[in-house]
Amino acid sequence: MTNTVENKRAEYTAGMESKIAEMDTALQAVQAKFNELEDVKASGKQAVAEMEANKAQLKEEINFVTDLGEGKLLLQQVGEIEKDIELQAIVTQGQAVKIAGELEELFKTFYAVHASAKTFFSVLDKEYVETMSVRTLEEDTAKMSEYASKINTHFGVAGSTLIDAGIVGQGDRFYRTAQTAVHLGQTDLMTMGVNMKREMAKVKYQLNL
Structure with missing residues:
Protein backbone atom coordinates (compact mmCIF):
# COMPACT_ATOMS: atom_id res chain seq x y z
CA MET A 1 0.00 0.00 0.00
CA THR A 2 1.52 3.33 -1.05
CA ASN A 3 1.95 6.29 1.27
CA THR A 4 -0.67 8.20 -0.73
CA VAL A 5 -3.25 5.45 -0.20
CA GLU A 6 -2.32 5.13 3.47
CA ASN A 7 -2.65 8.87 3.98
CA LYS A 8 -6.02 8.92 2.26
CA ARG A 9 -7.20 6.01 4.42
CA ALA A 10 -5.96 7.75 7.55
CA GLU A 11 -7.71 10.98 6.56
CA TYR A 12 -11.00 9.22 5.80
CA THR A 13 -10.78 7.12 8.97
CA ALA A 14 -10.22 10.23 11.09
CA GLY A 15 -13.24 11.77 9.39
CA MET A 16 -15.34 8.73 10.27
CA GLU A 17 -14.21 8.89 13.89
CA SER A 18 -15.26 12.53 13.93
CA LYS A 19 -18.71 11.65 12.56
CA ILE A 20 -19.14 8.96 15.23
CA ALA A 21 -18.17 11.49 17.91
CA GLU A 22 -20.75 13.95 16.53
CA MET A 23 -23.39 11.23 16.71
CA ASP A 24 -22.40 10.43 20.29
CA THR A 25 -22.81 14.08 21.26
CA ALA A 26 -26.11 14.47 19.41
CA LEU A 27 -27.61 11.33 20.93
CA GLN A 28 -26.44 12.25 24.44
CA ALA A 29 -28.19 15.61 24.03
CA VAL A 30 -31.39 13.84 22.96
CA GLN A 31 -31.26 11.47 25.93
CA ALA A 32 -30.52 14.27 28.40
CA LYS A 33 -33.45 16.33 27.13
CA PHE A 34 -35.75 13.27 27.16
CA ASN A 35 -34.77 12.61 30.79
CA GLU A 36 -35.52 16.24 31.58
CA LEU A 37 -38.98 15.80 30.04
CA GLU A 38 -39.62 12.65 32.06
CA ASP A 39 -38.45 14.38 35.25
CA GLU A 52 -54.78 14.94 46.20
CA ALA A 53 -53.73 13.23 49.42
CA ASN A 54 -54.04 16.52 51.31
CA LYS A 55 -57.47 17.11 49.83
CA ALA A 56 -58.61 13.63 50.81
CA GLN A 57 -57.36 14.22 54.36
CA LEU A 58 -59.26 17.51 54.61
CA LYS A 59 -62.45 15.92 53.31
CA GLU A 60 -62.08 13.21 55.90
CA GLU A 61 -61.74 15.85 58.62
CA ILE A 62 -64.87 17.63 57.37
CA ASN A 63 -66.91 14.53 58.19
CA PHE A 64 -66.12 15.03 61.86
CA VAL A 65 -66.37 18.80 62.32
CA THR A 66 -68.62 20.10 65.07
CA ASP A 67 -68.14 23.79 64.36
CA LEU A 68 -69.58 25.63 61.36
CA GLY A 69 -66.67 28.02 61.10
CA GLU A 70 -64.16 25.20 61.16
CA GLY A 71 -66.16 23.36 58.48
CA LYS A 72 -66.18 26.43 56.23
CA LEU A 73 -62.44 26.83 56.66
CA LEU A 74 -61.82 23.20 55.69
CA LEU A 75 -64.07 23.55 52.65
CA GLN A 76 -62.17 26.68 51.65
CA GLN A 77 -58.89 24.79 51.94
CA VAL A 78 -60.28 21.96 49.80
CA GLY A 79 -61.31 24.48 47.14
CA GLU A 80 -57.87 26.08 47.16
CA ILE A 81 -56.19 22.69 46.77
CA GLU A 82 -58.46 21.84 43.85
CA LYS A 83 -57.45 25.08 42.15
CA ASP A 84 -53.79 24.31 42.88
CA ILE A 85 -54.21 20.87 41.30
CA GLU A 86 -55.65 22.43 38.14
CA LEU A 87 -52.89 25.03 38.08
CA GLN A 88 -50.19 22.38 38.62
CA ALA A 89 -51.53 20.40 35.66
CA ILE A 90 -51.41 23.52 33.48
CA VAL A 91 -47.87 24.37 34.61
CA THR A 92 -46.62 20.82 34.06
CA GLN A 93 -48.21 20.70 30.62
CA GLY A 94 -46.64 24.02 29.68
CA GLN A 95 -43.21 22.89 30.82
CA ALA A 96 -43.60 19.56 29.02
CA VAL A 97 -44.63 21.22 25.76
CA LYS A 98 -41.63 23.57 25.91
CA ILE A 99 -39.17 20.76 26.60
CA ALA A 100 -40.79 18.50 23.98
CA GLY A 101 -40.24 21.24 21.40
CA GLU A 102 -36.59 21.46 22.38
CA LEU A 103 -36.36 17.66 22.20
CA GLU A 104 -37.71 17.64 18.65
CA GLU A 105 -35.02 20.12 17.60
CA LEU A 106 -32.38 17.82 19.08
CA THR A 119 -22.88 8.92 3.74
CA PHE A 120 -19.34 9.15 5.06
CA PHE A 121 -19.43 5.46 5.99
CA SER A 122 -20.27 4.55 2.39
CA VAL A 123 -17.36 6.61 1.11
CA LEU A 124 -14.93 5.11 3.63
CA ASP A 125 -16.20 1.58 3.04
CA LYS A 126 -15.62 1.95 -0.69
CA GLU A 127 -12.09 3.25 -0.02
CA TYR A 128 -11.31 0.34 2.29
CA VAL A 129 -12.66 -2.28 -0.11
CA GLU A 130 -10.75 -0.83 -3.05
CA THR A 131 -7.46 -0.71 -1.18
CA MET A 132 -7.61 -3.69 1.20
CA SER A 133 -5.48 -6.78 0.65
CA VAL A 134 -5.73 -10.38 1.78
CA ILE A 151 -24.19 3.96 13.55
CA ASN A 152 -26.90 1.29 13.63
CA THR A 153 -27.04 1.21 17.44
CA HIS A 154 -27.29 4.99 17.75
CA PHE A 155 -30.12 5.00 15.20
CA GLY A 156 -31.97 2.29 17.12
CA VAL A 157 -31.64 4.10 20.45
CA ALA A 158 -32.90 7.35 18.91
CA GLY A 159 -35.89 5.53 17.42
CA SER A 160 -36.78 3.97 20.76
CA THR A 161 -36.53 7.36 22.43
CA LEU A 162 -38.86 8.85 19.81
CA ILE A 163 -41.44 6.25 20.79
CA ASP A 164 -40.88 6.66 24.54
CA ALA A 165 -41.31 10.42 24.17
CA GLY A 166 -44.61 9.91 22.35
CA ILE A 167 -43.40 11.74 19.26
CA VAL A 168 -44.07 8.72 17.03
CA GLY A 169 -46.19 5.64 17.60
CA GLN A 170 -44.93 2.08 17.99
CA GLY A 171 -45.94 1.14 14.46
CA ASP A 172 -44.99 4.37 12.68
CA ARG A 173 -42.58 3.87 9.79
CA PHE A 174 -41.48 7.50 9.44
CA TYR A 175 -40.51 10.40 11.64
CA ARG A 176 -41.57 13.43 9.65
CA THR A 177 -40.43 17.03 10.05
CA ALA A 178 -40.97 20.09 7.90
CA GLN A 179 -37.62 19.44 6.24
CA THR A 180 -37.48 15.67 5.84
CA ALA A 181 -38.90 12.24 6.66
CA VAL A 182 -36.72 9.68 8.41
CA HIS A 183 -37.47 6.04 7.60
CA LEU A 184 -37.40 4.39 11.02
CA GLY A 185 -37.21 0.87 9.61
CA GLN A 186 -34.27 1.45 7.31
CA THR A 187 -31.88 -1.42 6.70
CA ASP A 188 -28.83 -1.60 8.96
CA LEU A 189 -25.49 -0.60 7.50
CA MET A 190 -23.07 -3.41 6.69
CA THR A 191 -19.57 -3.18 5.29
CA MET A 192 -18.88 -4.67 1.87
CA GLY A 193 -15.92 -6.38 3.51
CA VAL A 194 -18.30 -8.98 4.95
CA ASN A 195 -19.13 -10.24 1.46
CA MET A 196 -15.46 -10.18 0.52
CA LYS A 197 -14.61 -12.28 3.57
CA ARG A 198 -17.32 -14.74 2.56
CA GLU A 199 -15.98 -15.01 -0.97
CA MET A 200 -12.42 -15.34 0.30
CA ALA A 201 -13.51 -18.19 2.58
CA LYS A 202 -14.99 -19.98 -0.43
CA VAL A 203 -11.75 -19.59 -2.38
CA LYS A 204 -9.68 -20.87 0.53
CA TYR A 205 -12.00 -23.85 0.87
CA GLN A 206 -11.75 -24.69 -2.83
CA LEU A 207 -7.95 -24.41 -2.70
CA ASN A 208 -7.73 -26.30 0.60
CA LEU A 209 -5.92 -23.34 2.17
Whole structure:
Protein backbone atom coordinates (compact mmCIF):
# COMPACT_ATOMS: atom_id res chain seq x y z
CA MET A 1 0.00 0.00 0.00
CA THR A 2 1.52 3.33 -1.05
CA ASN A 3 1.95 6.29 1.27
CA THR A 4 -0.67 8.20 -0.73
CA VAL A 5 -3.25 5.45 -0.20
CA GLU A 6 -2.32 5.13 3.47
CA ASN A 7 -2.65 8.87 3.98
CA LYS A 8 -6.02 8.92 2.26
CA ARG A 9 -7.20 6.01 4.42
CA ALA A 10 -5.96 7.75 7.55
CA GLU A 11 -7.71 10.98 6.56
CA TYR A 12 -11.00 9.22 5.80
CA THR A 13 -10.78 7.12 8.97
CA ALA A 14 -10.22 10.23 11.09
CA GLY A 15 -13.24 11.77 9.39
CA MET A 16 -15.34 8.73 10.27
CA GLU A 17 -14.21 8.89 13.89
CA SER A 18 -15.26 12.53 13.93
CA LYS A 19 -18.71 11.65 12.56
CA ILE A 20 -19.14 8.96 15.23
CA ALA A 21 -18.17 11.49 17.91
CA GLU A 22 -20.75 13.95 16.53
CA MET A 23 -23.39 11.23 16.71
CA ASP A 24 -22.40 10.43 20.29
CA THR A 25 -22.81 14.08 21.26
CA ALA A 26 -26.11 14.47 19.41
CA LEU A 27 -27.61 11.33 20.93
CA GLN A 28 -26.44 12.25 24.44
CA ALA A 29 -28.19 15.61 24.03
CA VAL A 30 -31.39 13.84 22.96
CA GLN A 31 -31.26 11.47 25.93
CA ALA A 32 -30.52 14.27 28.40
CA LYS A 33 -33.45 16.33 27.13
CA PHE A 34 -35.75 13.27 27.16
CA ASN A 35 -34.77 12.61 30.79
CA GLU A 36 -35.52 16.24 31.58
CA LEU A 37 -38.98 15.80 30.04
CA GLU A 38 -39.62 12.65 32.06
CA ASP A 39 -38.45 14.38 35.25
CA VAL A 40 -40.85 17.28 34.69
CA LYS A 41 -43.76 14.90 34.11
CA ALA A 42 -42.86 12.82 37.16
CA SER A 43 -42.41 15.90 39.34
CA GLY A 44 -45.77 17.28 38.27
CA LYS A 45 -47.46 13.95 38.87
CA GLN A 46 -45.91 13.68 42.33
CA ALA A 47 -47.00 17.21 43.22
CA VAL A 48 -50.58 16.45 42.17
CA ALA A 49 -50.55 13.17 44.10
CA GLU A 50 -49.47 14.99 47.27
CA MET A 51 -52.17 17.62 46.82
CA GLU A 52 -54.78 14.94 46.20
CA ALA A 53 -53.73 13.23 49.42
CA ASN A 54 -54.04 16.52 51.31
CA LYS A 55 -57.47 17.11 49.83
CA ALA A 56 -58.61 13.63 50.81
CA GLN A 57 -57.36 14.22 54.36
CA LEU A 58 -59.26 17.51 54.61
CA LYS A 59 -62.45 15.92 53.31
CA GLU A 60 -62.08 13.21 55.90
CA GLU A 61 -61.74 15.85 58.62
CA ILE A 62 -64.87 17.63 57.37
CA ASN A 63 -66.91 14.53 58.19
CA PHE A 64 -66.12 15.03 61.86
CA VAL A 65 -66.37 18.80 62.32
CA THR A 66 -68.62 20.10 65.07
CA ASP A 67 -68.14 23.79 64.36
CA LEU A 68 -69.58 25.63 61.36
CA GLY A 69 -66.67 28.02 61.10
CA GLU A 70 -64.16 25.20 61.16
CA GLY A 71 -66.16 23.36 58.48
CA LYS A 72 -66.18 26.43 56.23
CA LEU A 73 -62.44 26.83 56.66
CA LEU A 74 -61.82 23.20 55.69
CA LEU A 75 -64.07 23.55 52.65
CA GLN A 76 -62.17 26.68 51.65
CA GLN A 77 -58.89 24.79 51.94
CA VAL A 78 -60.28 21.96 49.80
CA GLY A 79 -61.31 24.48 47.14
CA GLU A 80 -57.87 26.08 47.16
CA ILE A 81 -56.19 22.69 46.77
CA GLU A 82 -58.46 21.84 43.85
CA LYS A 83 -57.45 25.08 42.15
CA ASP A 84 -53.79 24.31 42.88
CA ILE A 85 -54.21 20.87 41.30
CA GLU A 86 -55.65 22.43 38.14
CA LEU A 87 -52.89 25.03 38.08
CA GLN A 88 -50.19 22.38 38.62
CA ALA A 89 -51.53 20.40 35.66
CA ILE A 90 -51.41 23.52 33.48
CA VAL A 91 -47.87 24.37 34.61
CA THR A 92 -46.62 20.82 34.06
CA GLN A 93 -48.21 20.70 30.62
CA GLY A 94 -46.64 24.02 29.68
CA GLN A 95 -43.21 22.89 30.82
CA ALA A 96 -43.60 19.56 29.02
CA VAL A 97 -44.63 21.22 25.76
CA LYS A 98 -41.63 23.57 25.91
CA ILE A 99 -39.17 20.76 26.60
CA ALA A 100 -40.79 18.50 23.98
CA GLY A 101 -40.24 21.24 21.40
CA GLU A 102 -36.59 21.46 22.38
CA LEU A 103 -36.36 17.66 22.20
CA GLU A 104 -37.71 17.64 18.65
CA GLU A 105 -35.02 20.12 17.60
CA LEU A 106 -32.38 17.82 19.08
CA PHE A 107 -33.87 14.88 17.21
CA LYS A 108 -33.60 16.85 13.98
CA THR A 109 -29.94 17.53 14.75
CA PHE A 110 -29.28 13.89 15.52
CA TYR A 111 -30.87 12.58 12.33
CA ALA A 112 -28.98 15.14 10.25
CA VAL A 113 -25.71 13.99 11.84
CA HIS A 114 -26.72 10.35 11.39
CA ALA A 115 -27.43 10.87 7.68
CA SER A 116 -24.04 12.52 7.28
CA ALA A 117 -22.34 9.64 9.10
CA LYS A 118 -24.06 7.11 6.84
CA THR A 119 -22.88 8.92 3.74
CA PHE A 120 -19.34 9.15 5.06
CA PHE A 121 -19.43 5.46 5.99
CA SER A 122 -20.27 4.55 2.39
CA VAL A 123 -17.36 6.61 1.11
CA LEU A 124 -14.93 5.11 3.63
CA ASP A 125 -16.20 1.58 3.04
CA LYS A 126 -15.62 1.95 -0.69
CA GLU A 127 -12.09 3.25 -0.02
CA TYR A 128 -11.31 0.34 2.29
CA VAL A 129 -12.66 -2.28 -0.11
CA GLU A 130 -10.75 -0.83 -3.05
CA THR A 131 -7.46 -0.71 -1.18
CA MET A 132 -7.61 -3.69 1.20
CA SER A 133 -5.48 -6.78 0.65
CA VAL A 134 -5.73 -10.38 1.78
CA ARG A 135 -3.55 -9.46 4.73
CA THR A 136 -5.71 -6.50 5.81
CA LEU A 137 -9.11 -8.04 5.01
CA GLU A 138 -9.85 -9.23 8.56
CA GLU A 139 -8.70 -6.04 10.28
CA ASP A 140 -10.35 -3.71 7.76
CA THR A 141 -13.66 -5.57 7.88
CA ALA A 142 -13.61 -5.58 11.69
CA LYS A 143 -13.01 -1.82 11.79
CA MET A 144 -15.77 -1.04 9.29
CA SER A 145 -18.15 -3.44 11.06
CA GLU A 146 -17.49 -1.57 14.29
CA TYR A 147 -18.37 1.73 12.64
CA ALA A 148 -21.51 0.21 11.14
CA SER A 149 -22.54 -1.19 14.51
CA LYS A 150 -22.16 2.19 16.22
CA ILE A 151 -24.19 3.96 13.55
CA ASN A 152 -26.90 1.29 13.63
CA THR A 153 -27.04 1.21 17.44
CA HIS A 154 -27.29 4.99 17.75
CA PHE A 155 -30.12 5.00 15.20
CA GLY A 156 -31.97 2.29 17.12
CA VAL A 157 -31.64 4.10 20.45
CA ALA A 158 -32.90 7.35 18.91
CA GLY A 159 -35.89 5.53 17.42
CA SER A 160 -36.78 3.97 20.76
CA THR A 161 -36.53 7.36 22.43
CA LEU A 162 -38.86 8.85 19.81
CA ILE A 163 -41.44 6.25 20.79
CA ASP A 164 -40.88 6.66 24.54
CA ALA A 165 -41.31 10.42 24.17
CA GLY A 166 -44.61 9.91 22.35
CA ILE A 167 -43.40 11.74 19.26
CA VAL A 168 -44.07 8.72 17.03
CA GLY A 169 -46.19 5.64 17.60
CA GLN A 170 -44.93 2.08 17.99
CA GLY A 171 -45.94 1.14 14.46
CA ASP A 172 -44.99 4.37 12.68
CA ARG A 173 -42.58 3.87 9.79
CA PHE A 174 -41.48 7.50 9.44
CA TYR A 175 -40.51 10.40 11.64
CA ARG A 176 -41.57 13.43 9.65
CA THR A 177 -40.43 17.03 10.05
CA ALA A 178 -40.97 20.09 7.90
CA GLN A 179 -37.62 19.44 6.24
CA THR A 180 -37.48 15.67 5.84
CA ALA A 181 -38.90 12.24 6.66
CA VAL A 182 -36.72 9.68 8.41
CA HIS A 183 -37.47 6.04 7.60
CA LEU A 184 -37.40 4.39 11.02
CA GLY A 185 -37.21 0.87 9.61
CA GLN A 186 -34.27 1.45 7.31
CA THR A 187 -31.88 -1.42 6.70
CA ASP A 188 -28.83 -1.60 8.96
CA LEU A 189 -25.49 -0.60 7.50
CA MET A 190 -23.07 -3.41 6.69
CA THR A 191 -19.57 -3.18 5.29
CA MET A 192 -18.88 -4.67 1.87
CA GLY A 193 -15.92 -6.38 3.51
CA VAL A 194 -18.30 -8.98 4.95
CA ASN A 195 -19.13 -10.24 1.46
CA MET A 196 -15.46 -10.18 0.52
CA LYS A 197 -14.61 -12.28 3.57
CA ARG A 198 -17.32 -14.74 2.56
CA GLU A 199 -15.98 -15.01 -0.97
CA MET A 200 -12.42 -15.34 0.30
CA ALA A 201 -13.51 -18.19 2.58
CA LYS A 202 -14.99 -19.98 -0.43
CA VAL A 203 -11.75 -19.59 -2.38
CA LYS A 204 -9.68 -20.87 0.53
CA TYR A 205 -12.00 -23.85 0.87
CA GLN A 206 -11.75 -24.69 -2.83
CA LEU A 207 -7.95 -24.41 -2.70
CA ASN A 208 -7.73 -26.30 0.60
CA LEU A 209 -5.92 -23.34 2.17
